[in-house]
Amino acid sequence: MSSSLRPNLSPGPQIRATPGAYPSSPGEPASPETVSSELSLSQAVYKRRAEYTVSRKIRIKVGTWNVAALSGTEKDIGSWFVGGKGVSKSLSVHPFEDPIHAESIEDVGHQEARRRKTASTTPLNDPGFLPGGDEIGLYVLGLQEIVDVSSTTEALKPYNDPHPSRRWKHAVESALPEGYVKIAEQQLVGLFLVIYAAPTIAPTISDVATTSVGTGVMGYMGNKGAVVARIVLGGCTRIVFVDCHLSAGVEKGNLERRDWDASQVVRRARFSPVYNGAGEVEEASDSIGSEDVAFWFGDLNYRLEGMPGEDVRRLLMLHTKNEYSDGGKSKRKIDAELAMHNSRYGHDCTEDDSSSHTSSSNHSTSSADTSTTLHASEALDSSSDPTSLHTTLASLLPHDQLHQQMRKRKAFHDGWREGPIDFLPTYKYDVGSVGMFDSSEKKRGPSWCDRILFRTRRDKQAYEDRVHKDESVKKRDDEMKAHGIDDPSVNEEDVLFDYDPENDGADDDYDDVHDLDSNTTAVGSEDKLHLEYYTSHQRVLSSDHKPLDAIFTLTYEAVDPDLKAKIHQEVARELDKAENERRPAVTVIVDHHDEGNSNSVLSIDREGVDFGDVRFDSPRTRHITVANTGRVPATIGFTDRIVTSDQAAGAAPSWLDISFDRSCDRQQPSSEPHDVYTLEPGDAANVDLTVHVSDLGLVRNLNEGKAHLEDVLVLRIHNGRDYFLPVRARWLQSSFSRSVDELVRVPEGGVRQHPTGDNANGVKWSAPREIFRLTEAAEELTERAVAEWGMRCADDEKPPWEHHTGWPFIHSPTDEDSEKQKNKLKHLVREALDTDTPIGECFPAGTSPVLRLEAVAETLLSFLASLSDGIITAALWAELLETSAPASKKKSLSIEEERLEILDTLTSSPAHSTSFTFVTSMLVKIIAEIVAAVSSPNNQQRVQLRGQLEDSYASLFSDAVIRAPPPAVGTKERKGRRERVIRVFLFAN
Numbered sequence: 001m002s003s004s005l006r007p008n009l010s011p012g013p014q015i016r017a018t019p020g021a022y023p024s025s026p027g028e029p030a031s032p033e034t035v036s037s038e039l040s041l042s043q044a045v046y047k048r049r050a051e052y053t054v055s056r057k058i059r060i061k062v063g064t065w066n067v068a069a070l071s072g073t074e075k076d077i078g079s080w081f082v083g084g085k086g087v088s089k090s091l092s093v094h095p096f097e098d099p100i101h102a103e104s105i106e107d108v109g110h111q112e113a114r115r116r117k118t119a120s121t122t123p124l125n126d127p128g129f130l131p132g133g134d135e136i137g138l139y140v141l142g143l144q145e146i147v148d149v150s151s152t153t154e155a156l157k158p159y160n161d162p163h164p165s166r167r168w169k170h171a172v173e174s175a176l177p178e179g180y181v182k183i184a185e186q187q188l189v190g191l192f193l194v195i196y197a198a199p200t201i202a203p204t205i206s207d208v209a210t211t212s213v214g215t216g217v218m219g220y221m222g223n224k225g226a227v228v229a230r231i232v233l234g235g236c237t238r239i240v241f242v243d244c245h246l247s248a249g250v251e252k253g254n255l256e257r258r259d260w261d262a263s264q265v266v267r268r269a270r271f272s273p274v275y276n277g278a279g280e281v282e283e284a285s286d287s288i289g290s291e292d293v294a295f296w297f298g299d300l301n302y303r304l305e306g307m308p309g310e311d312v313r314r315l316l317m318l319h320t321k322n323e324y325s326d327g328g329k330s331k332r333k334i335d336a337e338l339a340m341h342n343s344r345y346g347h348d349c350t351e352d353d354s355s356s357h358t359s360s361s362n363h364s365t366s367s368a369d370t371s372t373t374l375h376a377s378e379a380l381d382s383s384s385d386p387t388s389l390h391t392t393l394a395s396l397l398p399h400d401q402l403h404q405q406m407r408k409r410k411a412f413h414d415g416w417r418e419g420p421i422d423f424l425p426t427y428k429y430d431v432g433s434v435g436m437f438d439s440s441e442k443k444r445g446p447s448w449c450d451r452i453l454f455r456t457r458r459d460k461q462a463y464e465d466r467v468h469k470d471e472s473v474k475k476r477d478d479e480m481k482a483h484g485i486d487d488p489s490v491n492e493e494d495v496l497f498d499y500d501p502e503n504d505g506a507d508d509d510y511d512d513v514h515d516l517d518s519n520t521t522a523v524g525s526e527d528k529l530h531l532e533y534y535t536s537h538q539r540v541l542s543s544d545h546k547p548l549d550a551i552f553t554l555t556y557e558a559v560d561p562d563l564k565a566k567i568h569q570e571v572a573r574e575l576d577k578a579e580n581e582r583r584p585a586v587t588v589i590v591d592h593h594d595e596g597n598s599n600s601v602l603s604i605d606r607e608g609v610d611f612g613d614v615r616f617d618s619p620r621t622r623h624i625t626v627a628n629t630g631r632v633p634a635t636i637g638f639t640d641r642i643v644t645s646d647q648a649a650g651a652a653p654s655w656l657d658i659s660f661d662r663s664c665d666r667q668q669p670s671s672e673p674h675d676v677y678t679l680e681p682g683d684a685a686n687v688d689l690t691v692h693v694s695d696l697g698l699v700r701n702l703n704e705g706k707a708h709l710e711d712v713l714v715l716r717i718h719n720g721r722d723y724f725l726p727v728r729a730r731w732l733q734s735s736f737s738r739s740v741d742e743l744v745r746v747p748e749g750g751v752r753q754h755p756t757g758d759n760a761n762g763v764k765w766s767a768p769r770e771i772f773r774l775t776e777a778a779e780e781l782t783e784r785a786v787a788e789w790g791m792r793c794a795d796d797e798k799p800p801w802e803h804h805t806g807w808p809f810i811h812s813p814t815d816e817d818s819e820k821q822k823n824k825l826k827h828l829v830r831e832a833l834d835t836d837t838p839i840g841e842c843f844p845a846g847t848s849p850v851l852r853l854e855a856v857a858e859t860l861l862s863f864l865a866s867l868s869d870g871i872i873t874a875a876l877w878a879e880l881l882e883t884s885a886p887a888s889k890k891k892s893l894s895i896e897e898e899r900l901e902i903l904d905t906l907t908s909s910p911a912h913s914t915s916f917t918f919v920t921s922m923l924v925k926i927i928a929e930i931v932a933a934v935s936s937p938n939n940q941q942r943v944q945l946r947g948q949l950e951d952s953y954a955s956l957f958s959d960a961v962i963r964a965p966p967p968a969v970g971t972k973e974r975k976g977r978r979e980r981v982i983r984v985f986l987f988a989n
Contacts, residue, residue: 041571044575046276052567053559053563056234057555058137058554059136060140060552061138061139061550062295062551063141063549064141064143064299064548065142066245068145070543075119076120076121077175078120080537082172082176083133084129084130085126085128085539086126086540087130087535088323092535097129102127108330111539112328112329115541123539141195142297142298143193144190145245149190179199181196182194182196183197188214188227191225193210193228193243204558206232206235208230209229209230209271211271212226213264215246215261224261226243228265230291234557236557237292237557239293239294240293240294241297243298244300245301246261246301250303259411262300263411269287269288270287294455297452297548299545303445303447304399304401305400307399310443313337314338315392315396316425316446317337317436318338319424321435333436334435393423400447400448402451414460417454418453421534422535425446426447426547427444427449427450428545429546432542449545529553529554530553533550536548585720588625588627588723590622590624608728609622609727610729611728616693618692619692621689622688623689624725626679627682628679628684634679635679635717635718636677636678636679637664637677637715638651638674639674640674641711641713655692656691657689658687659688660677661686693709702731709728710726711726713726733834735751735834737866740767740869740870740912743770743771744911746769750833750834753835766911766914770833770863771864771915771918773833774829774839774856774860775919778926781852781856782808784849784853786932821851825852826859843855864960870963871916871919872912872981873912873963876909877964880902880905883901895987899985902984923957923982927953953982958975961982962978
């Protein structure tokens with residue numbers, strides 16, 4: 001399970017989700033030749049990283065300690081890990097320099113006698129032999145057994161108990177200098193890894209990720225395993241820290257299980273990916289082995305093999321005995337064990353004999369008489385003195401299982417290194433003792449169980465090169481054998497060389513422990529890793545393991561924010577310049593026509609497209625020109641605009657139409673649902689934008705101020721920038737799409753002067769003046785049009801009512817010019833209604849009575865249909881249905897009785913009743929005028945024409961006048977009943 005403790009500082013590329021963003025349309029792949037994006041900018045900056053990285057140094061202290069789940073161990077963490085205390089110079093081969101006042105350090109006997117669980121066990125007056133405090137830039141602490149992992153309850157817990165880790169964090173943070181920041185932590189049962197950075201270092205650390213791998217019970221439980229952290233230092237150097245606790249035991253199976261545990265940690269540990277400065281995921285950046293520097297530490301549990309543990313204990317206690325200047329519990333135990341050994345093997349062995357046996361290959365021992373303590377010869381240095389600690393350690397190290405497994409390439413062989421081991425084994429001691437090894441019944445043999453290994457990318461690469469070389473040599477040898485070169489019959493003179501892959505090169509095993517040359521990181525920078533100190537803290541008494549730490553100096557390349565910002569600006573300017581030359585570029589010009597028809601050309605960026613005053617059902621057009629002023633073809637088109645929740649999606653609102661002066665491209669981009677047009681350099685497209693408000697619902701909302709004619713179009717230049725084109729118009733109030741109750745309250749002057757009516761003064765008219773004026777004009781114009789037709793028509797020319805029986809309310813289409821003229825006339829009629837000017841005066845001179853009549857009649861029919869409540873409202877219609885007689889009874893009613901029944905129902909709403917009377921009276925008069933114009937002496941022809949007119953008018957006006965729910969599918973009764981309501985008033989008396 002992996003967790004990221006710090007947000008990724010280099011996210012991957014994002015595709016734009018809103019219009020106007022670079023580089024391309026949603027879902028359309030960006031063209032690297034013509035598109036600039038944040039990703040390409042980051043890539044360009046990343047290529048110049050050498051110009052904004054600087055060399056820096058950091059000290060990294062790595063500490064490891066198996067605390068054996070003992071209480072009070074946390075009291076020592078600050079003194080040895082942060083303060084560098086608890087080192088025994090006399091029990092280490094490392095040439096430590098004496099710190100100031102080192103002579104006043106508390107002696108071992110007093111220290112052991114003073115030990116308490118409630119206080120630090122390190123010696124008093126210890127100034128510290130190792131760097132610490134604010135000299136360290138990165139503190140990395142790995143603990144093992146902070147809980148009792150031998151307990152089945154703890155080992156099988158499905159969660160980590162956070163309380164022990166909190167105790168340890170508090171202890172460390174209390175000892176650290178002010179300002180240090182915790183950048184990572186990870187716990188797995190008894191394993192705990194925590195990392196602190198100096199205040200100057202913490203801001204330069206990114207891509208922090210941690211994970212854990214359990215290898216214990218069943219191969220997955222957390223009583224054994226590792227916790228791992230990965231950081232990126234300075235934006236360039238990836239560092240991995242592995243704190244582990246491998247399988248214990250001294251049997252061969254335990255050794256193999258330790259190797260398996262380590263391999264499982266490598267195989268199963270995974271981190272979140274690292275994004276480099278170019279915004280790209282670094283290849284193989286999520287596992288151990290892909291880092292630039294790695295540290296592997298903890299209780300690896302590798303033992304000393306091939307030597308009796310009792311002999312190892314005696315040899316080492318010959319050295320630790322010298323730490324005790326007077327009596328004490330540990331000294332008495334050491335003396336007793338050495339005396340027992342001497343008595344067992346006799347007393348005739350001299351001191352030199354004992355010394356010589358310590359370095360013999362079979363490690364047989366002999367007794368010493370009066371002095372069982374080893375003393376260094378003044379004439380020999382430590383490496384040549386057979387009695388020295390150096391010689392003792394050198395004799396033990398060949399038996400170290402870890403080194404053996406590394407040489408056999410079974411574990412930690414792929415480039416891992418370790419500093420010189422010049423300190424006593426770290427395990428196993430009596431708790432509270434400096435130098436008394438395990439005195440229990442088991443008397444476990446001392447071992448270097450606790451280790452700190454490190455590896456650079458160069459180390460791993462050198463190992464892989466060596467493996468590749470060995471494989472090549474082996475392959476070549478196999479080929480030689482296949483050709484019979486090893487056959488005795490082959491003449492030796494024909495053999496070019498003699499090579500034994502089993503023996504040749506055996507002395508060239510990869511052993512680069514002290515080689516700390518420069519290391520090339522994954523991003524190409526040069527790092528140098530130098531090991532300063534590697535030692536145990538022998539005088540820490542609170543656990544049966546001695547804590548171990550190592551101090552490294554890492555010289556690394558780090559990103560300088562100021563230099564990077566400067567390079568970023570330079571690259572951005574260069575990219576902008578290059579992209580502006582390659583990117584499609586257009587110029588958009590809008591033709592603005594004012595009410596006086598004077599033309600002006602203004603930039604789109606100033607005010608957009610203003611349509612001026614817009615009326616109902618009167619289209620208004622503006623023109624824009626899109627010119628390709630760039631050096632490459634430009635593909636343009638209007639795309640989906642940004643809309644709110646109450647707006648319909650699309651390239652344009654419902655009241656606006658967009659028309660180009662050319663055909664669209666045949667091949668449309670897959671991501672663009674709208675038409676696109678490609679302009680070559682120097683080409684220009686003319687675009688017509690037409691506002692046409694004809695939807696009655698929109699008209700009503702505009703009248704009431706609930707809607708506005710404003711929007712923003714998005715002109716997309718593919719692989720270029722988007723142009724935002726504001727469009728707006730001023731709505732002129734219309735009498736259409738209002739209710740009868742509204743219109744009867746509108747004073748003289750019309751809706752333009754009184755857009756909301758005059759509700760304070762109540763009803764002004766018995767019926768809407770618009771209905772009265774239209775019906776009156778229709779009656780007058782019908783009389784004039786029929787009369788003119790009778791005087792001017794040719795004998796063979798059909799009258800207009802014979803072309804369509806719905807005339808003058810519906811006419812058969814004629815030529816296009818006449819239709820355009822008709823639409824202009826209807827616009828004039830509507831304008832007269834809205835401004836309360838005489839209808840007869842709105843027509844241009846010379847307009848024929850027929851065209852005038854048709855314009856007025858069609859306007860009347862559309863006006864009635866636009867009334868929101870209708871002349872016969874839904875409520876009145878329901879009442880009519882209830883009061884009207886059934887079909888059987890209707891047959892016995894006269895026409896006059898039916899009329900009275902309808903009018904009686906309508907009297908409950910006087911304005912609607914009067915309006916109904918105006919309309920039906922007009923229809924009767926129009927029918928009469930048309931029938932009277934028939935010159936045929938055949939009365940039957942007139943009767944037939946009248947019936948056709950009545951049927952046609954009843955059908956037209958029943959829909960326009962009555963607001964009734966639509967009839968059920970397959971029923972005609974209600975339609976017929978609506979037409980009957982109109983028809984009874986049209987019958988001739």
